[in-house]
Amino acid sequence: MTQLKSTLDPRSAAYADAAEAMTTKLAEVDAEHAKALAGGGAKYVDRHHARGKFTARERLELLLDPDSPFLELSPLAAWGTAFTVGASVVVGIGVVEGVECLIVSNDPTVKGGTSNPWTLRKILRANQIAFQNRLPVISLVESGGADQIRMIRTMYDPGCHVNQNVLRLHARHGQLFCSRGVELGEDLNADRSVFSSNKRTRSSTACSCFLPALRS
Secondary structure: OOOOOOOOOOOOHHHHHHHHHHHHHHHHHHHHHHHHHHOOOHHHHHHHHHOOOOOHHHHHHHHOOOOOOEEEOOOOOOOOOOOOOOOOEEEEEEEEOOEEEEEEEEOOOOHHHOEOHHHHHHHHHHHHHHHHOOOOEEEEEOOOOEOHHHHHHHHOOOOOOOOHHHHHHHHHHHHHHHHHHHHHHOOOOEEEEEOOOOOOOOOOOOHHHHHHHOOO
């Protein structure tokens, strides 16, 4: 068998420069990932805890089988935009009662868990993965629905008479319902839990309530 020999010289200046550049980039990625892990920040996480509620990631930890792996998907969604890194939702594949599931958990510490364009893209991609791999879907819902004012401001182009970006925005909302219909048609299990309100908190509204109600 032919042996392949490396020509890489770890003592060269070029190697040291490349390693330093990569280390810097990895540190930048870690910093952005930390923003996603922090949700809406300490102020809003503390307020959420004060209301006796768990955060999106704490709910996931309680739901998943102990010591089981969790593969988070698109953790840096919305990076480089005006929206919070992570797109106000945590998505991934984890094991629940021994079954691999696609799990979607709204983050109510980020603007009440409201959806923006990147939230929709992130969830639609997750639904596609679930469908292609025939994974049951679990949604942990606490959301104010669509952050419509900010979404339209972000995607609106005043130079267009019939704005195609706004039309695509509403089309993506329809795709969420369509993907749920496909799940039902393919006999894929989907469980959606809506975290209800009490005297001090708001309930989920709009699309975030309509989707859980769409069941077989």
